[in-house]
Amino acid sequence: MNKKISPFSKILLIGAAIALVISLFVPIWSIYLDAPQYPEGLSLQIWANAIAGDVDIINGLNHYIGMKTLHTKDFIEFTVLPYLIAGYALLFFIVALAGRKKWLYITLVAFIIFGIVAMVDFWKWEYDYGHNLDPNAAIKVPGMAYQPPLIGFKQLLNFGAYSIPDTGGWLFIGAGVLLLIAVFKEGKFFRKKQNAAMLAGLTATLFFTSCNNSGPEPINLHKDACEYCKMSVADGRFATEIITKKGRVYKFDDLGCMLSYSGTLGAENIEKYYVGDYTKENTLLDAATAWYVSNEAFKSPMNGNTAAFANREAAMQTAEQYQTTALNWSELINNNNSGDAHQH
Numbered sequence: 001m002n003k004k005i006s007p008f009s010k011i012l013l014i015g016a017a018i019a020l021v022i023s024l025f026v027p028i029w030s031i032y033l034d035a036p037q038y039p040e041g042l043s044l045q046i047w048a049n050a051i052a053g054d055v056d057i058i059n060g061l062n063h064y065i066g067m068k069t070l071h072t073k074d075f076i077e078f079t080v081l082p083y084l085i086a087g088y089a090l091l092f093f094i095v096a097l098a099g100r101k102k103w104l105y106i107t108l109v110a111f112i113i114f115g116i117v118a119m120v121d122f123w124k125w126e127y128d129y130g131h132n133l134d135p136n137a138a139i140k141v142p143g144m145a146y147q148p149p150l151i152g153f154k155q156l157l158n159f160g161a162y163s164i165p166d167t168g169g170w171l172f173i174g175a176g177v178l179l180l181i182a183v184f185k186e187g188k189f190f191r192k193k194q195n196a197a198m199l200a201g202l203t204a205t206l207f208f209t210s211c212n213n214s215g216p217e218p219i220n221l222h223k224d225a226c227e228y229c230k231m232s233v234a235d236g237r238f239a240t241e242i243i244t245k246k247g248r249v250y251k252f253d254d255l256g257c258m259l260s261y262s263g264t265l266g267a268e269n270i271e272k273y274y275v276g277d278y279t280k281e282n283t284l285l286d287a288a289t290a291w292y293v294s295n296e297a298f299k300s301p302m303n304g305n306t307a308a309f310a311n312r313e314a315a316m317q318t319a320e321q322y323q324t325t326a327l328n329w330s331e332l333i334n335n336n337n338s339g340d341a342h343q344h
Contacts (some may be wrong), residue, residue: 003101009182010096013104016175017092020085023175024048028168029122031148031218034160034248040269044070045166048082051075067146086112092179101186103162108183111176123150186291216241216274216284217249224342228257229302236282237307238300241274246341251289255292256304259336278307279314291315292332295322306332 027045043053059069088252240258251257273287311313315326
């Protein structure tokens, strides 16, 4: 049990320690609230030492339903957590320098316990704030509790609540994965090639899933509804999507719907636009790099009648067929703003 660990495992431990240090300077968890009166949504960000985001607005809303207001000073966790994270980062460094397998295994168990305790504490915090309501609140719904989900989505009256790891949370997960790989490595798990390949595949999948958060969210045809016209998104060739700078996703059944709704959000709040590839079913393209052809022959769901193509050549070929011109994103937006785009 006191054998030395390999240099590779030491590198993994140092990488995990660095990930934990970085997590001290970025938000660890985020809760997003979405409602018709807040089209851009509200966010609550949990850092290692503070609560941030739209705290004042959320506290104002909480007052009406009898929830306690949120203040960083009310949570002992924000005093203790930075030291715990720094302590584990230091522990990872020490174990890497000492290089003892026994301490590697103990560190893994301790880190797992830390993660479980942290999530249980987070759940208890949510439960307390969601259930212990002021009986004299202005808005009282019998039997209603307002506990946000630990992770995932939950509907709370007219608010949709999303609870997901933020950058720091993914760094925590990454640190745990690196630590686990080191344990597998020292436990000779990699002696079998199939085990090594399996773990490498799982690690790569987790990495790209957690890091690649800038792409579009897949559209579920016949299930997702258009944010603007409320019709079901049925034709993937014309489906579109907006992702805001806060990470909120809005889906549409027609380019015209997306452009109309974008004015509600405000261009300064939008991170990305995506449009359906007309040549493929339910494949989204970056709207800024796509090319467009407008013609009544396309007959899109809400009569926007504009098709998007992945490249200029495909758009030009289609435009020539319909005796019209191909437009890039800037030209399309200018046409829409000047009233040349189709209205519905």
